[in-house]
Amino acid sequence: MCGQEQQRSDLARRDILAELCARFPGEVGEAAAPRPGRAWATVSREVLRPVTEFLLGCGPGAYLSTITAVDTGEEFQAIYHFWVAGTELNLRVRLDRREPAVPSIMDLHPGANFYEREIHDLMGIEVTGRGKLERLAVPDDWPEGHYPLRKDWPGLPGGESA
Amino acid sequence: MLEKLVKRSQVSSPWLVHFNSGACNACDIEVVDTLTPRFDLERFGVLLKATPRHADILVCTGPVTRQTKDRLIRIYRQMPAPRFVVAVGSCACTGGVFHGCYCVYGGVDAVIPVDAYIPGCPARPDAIIDGVVKLLAKLRGDAPPCAAKNSREAI
Amino acid sequence: MTKYNLPVGPQHPALKEPASFWFKVEGEVIVDVDIRLGYNHRGIEKACESRNYIQCLYLLERICGICSHAHTTAFAQGVEEILGLEIPARAKYIRVIIAELERIHSHLLWLGVAGHEIGFDTLFMYAWRDRETVLDILELISGNRVNYAMNTIGGVRRDIDQAKREQILGMLDPLAERVKFYTDLVTSEPTCLARLENVAPVPADKAVALGTVGPTARASGIKVDVRRDDPYAAYAEIPFEVITSERGDLLGRAIVRLGEIGESVKIIKYALQNLPEGPLTVKAPRKVAAGEAVSRVEAPRGEDIHYVRADGSDHPERVKVRAPTLANLFAVGESMKGAYVADIPIVIASIDPCFSCTDRMIELVQSRTGTSSVMTWEELREYGIRWYGHGHRS
Structure with missing residues (x-):
């Protein structure tokens, strides 16, 4: 088992949530760490880009796992799942239903490309600051303005397919 | 005369083309498995071809999704007649667990006519071989080797 | 031009x-x-919202027939985290055994496909023949070759008894020998070298920026592995090495995958020999209290991440799946x-x-x-x- 101890020691798990709160005082809400290796925080979309830049700079190998779009009924949420220094930091951005848009982070992290296209396709969240969002997940003949993961999505016109 | 020749060659060496219309891969790996040493479908003269224009039998896996529907029809039309379609796996037969999903039309028979259904999730290689052999018997005009009377007319 | x-x-x-x-x-x-x-695109994430948790498990198993166990493990873990359930130790070990068998079957499948793509069909046939051993083991344990349906919320559905354990241990050694043979073959055979060496390399910095995961990242020298970094199931208790390669090219990816098969065999042996006694499941309630969880699993192709959000009813409010290929495809x-x-x-x-x-x-x-x-x-x-x-x- 000694080899395994060595393996683990190169993983310095930092308290990334505390660092984030210290770096952006007053900007980070609902900070919670339910268990080791998991952290949750809420930021506004205005600081999303600086926060992303900070997180990606936190140690080697920091990357964006994916972006989840959630429709709670009252609002949309875009949850950015970052793997940073031994912690899965889930960064929530709350969005108004009437105007769901987030700034693109593709220039900071090219790997975000597909995830931004996906939340636009399926939840209709606009991503600003990058060119046209090409379709990624939905079919070519999918009607405009239909976002299947929204809770109030009525289904396809004419009850097409299933 | 020509028809007889075509029929004879189809029965002795049917060429397959495999199309995934939205499957989860499980049936696809089992279809490929039938061609590898353990099961070796090629001993029946079956060859997997790359293009529908060379194929006698279209092996379909998976439910038909919105995006693949037109492509499935196009591939079916590209095949020379007489052509046969085998639906492999529960999804290809009926839509399976994906029945009711917004991007899924249902089984393969929702889009093109199907000659043989091979159920299973995924269909085992043995079942696929059995299905193909029964289809060949049907082409030859024989009664299927073991006529399944009470099950839904599987082949 | x-x-x-x-x-x-x-x-x-x-x-x-x-x-x-x-x-x-x-x-x-x-x-x-x-x-x-x-x-x-079949609309699985939406379909989950209208199915109960157990139905979701079987639907999510069919996201991918090759890494089906990874998806159900990720989902079950997420739901268990919301419920605050601790699954029995024996269930954790069985989850690991199935996950590693799945990894071997997936990597051997890959080896065969890679052989086919470079015009080395003998390798294809060899690798797929040896892969049958793994499918036999999976069938022995679960009753099915693919889509094993082993996971349930709160544990696993089938046990591995003593007789099966011995039978499986006997089948693993010949497999390990074959993997050594393939490793030698891939790293020395001129066809393989010509087609794999220095082709389309991804340097380490780019691999991070593009968000690669799993063997693709490890072949670029990045030591990421959810099993080690964020241990789940019984991985914290089982010794294993994370295989990496500095090459970054296709040969690196082959070396990493073949190395991982060797590690997987070791993990399975360790888990079988140290399988704790006890029950297979703990009782899970049908309805799940409001909450959310992010669950990560090292699938054969890399990090598989599920987000589950419960609203107190018997079906999830939102399930989000990010399979590893999406992360690697862009890279x-x-x-x-x-x-x-x-x-x-x-x-x-x-x-x-x-x-x-x-x-x-x-x-x-x-x-x-x-x-x-x-x-x-x-x-x-x-x-x-x-x-x-x-x-x-x-």
Whole structure:
């Protein structure tokens, strides 16, 4: 088992949530760490880009796992799942239903490309600051303005397919 | 005369083309498995071809999704007649667990006519071989080797 | 030089994301790539919202038939985290055993496909024959070769008794021998070296920026492995090495995957020999209290991440799945810039999107004259093999 101890020691798990709160005082809400290796925080979309830049700079190998779009009924949420220094930091951005848009982070992290296209396709969240969002997940003949993961999505016109 | 020749060659060496219309891969790996040493479908003269224009039998896996529907029809039309379609796996037969999903039309028979259904999730290689052999018997005009009377007319 | 647009795809039965690639080529060299997904988009995430948790488990198992256990493990773990359930130790070990068997079957499948793509069909047949051993073990344990349905919320559904344990241990050793043989073969056989060495490399910094995961990242020298970094199930108690390679090229990916098979065999042996006694499940309530969880699993292709949000009813409010191929696909697209047309099949196969499907239409459009010719995937594969056969690159 000694080899395994060595393996683990190169993983310095930092308290990334505390660092984030210290770096952006007053900007980070609902900070919670339910268990080791998991952290949750809420930021506004205005600081999303600086926060992303900070997180990606936190140690080697920091990357964006994916972006989840959630429709709670009252609002949309875009949850950015970052793997940073031994912690899965889930960064929530709350969005108004009437105007769901987030700034693109593709220039900071090219790997975000597909995830931004996906939340636009399926939840209709606009991503600003990058060119046209090409379709990624939905079919070519999918009607405009239909976002299947929204809770109030009525289904396809004419009850097409299933 | 020509028809007889075509029929004879189809029965002795049917060429397959495999199309995934939205499957989860499980049936696809089992279809490929039938061609590898353990099961070796090629001993029946079956060859997997790359293009529908060379194929006698279209092996379909998976439910038909919105995006693949037109492509499935196009591939079916590209095949020379007489052509046969085998639906492999529960999804290809009926839509399976994906029945009711917004991007899924249902089984393969929702889009093109199907000659043989091979159920299973995924269909085992043995079942696929059995299905193909029964289809060949049907082409030859024989009664299927073991006529399944009470099950839904599987082949 | 005339530029061509070269569409590859769409029929590409990879996990839940078959892809269509659009290459812009100048002569033999790829200058730009665009990727289009969605051919297998079935709407699973939406479908989960109208099914109860147990039904979801079986639906999510069918996201991908190759890494089905990874998806159900990720989902079950997420739900268990919301419920605050601690599953029995024996269940954790059994989850590990199945996960590692799945990894071996997936990597051997990949080895065969890679062999096929480079025109080395003997390797394809050999690897798939040996893969049958793993499928036999899985069938012995679960009753099915693929889609094992072993997980349930709160544990696993089937036990591995003493007789089965001994039988499985006996089957693993010959497999480990074969893997050693393949490792020697891939690293010394001239065909393999010619087609894999220094092809489409992804340097470490790029691999991080593009968000690669799993063997694709590890082949670029990045030591990421959810099993080690964020241990789940019983991985915290089982010793194993994380295999990496500094090469970054296709050969690196082959070396990493073959190395991982060896580690998986060791993990399975350890888990079988140290299988704790006890029950298989704890009782899970039908309704799940409001909450959310993020669950990560090291699938054969890399990090599989599920987000589950419960609202107190018996069905989830939101399930989000990010399968590893989505993370790797973009990187592989980028890595192909500067590679040769002849390398397209093996480079796409190198991230293990799945076995190469037999019919993918490739359309060559000459942008100047607008004429187009259609090639199938198979023809492109043969083109690649011939091209190398004529010694264009030595």
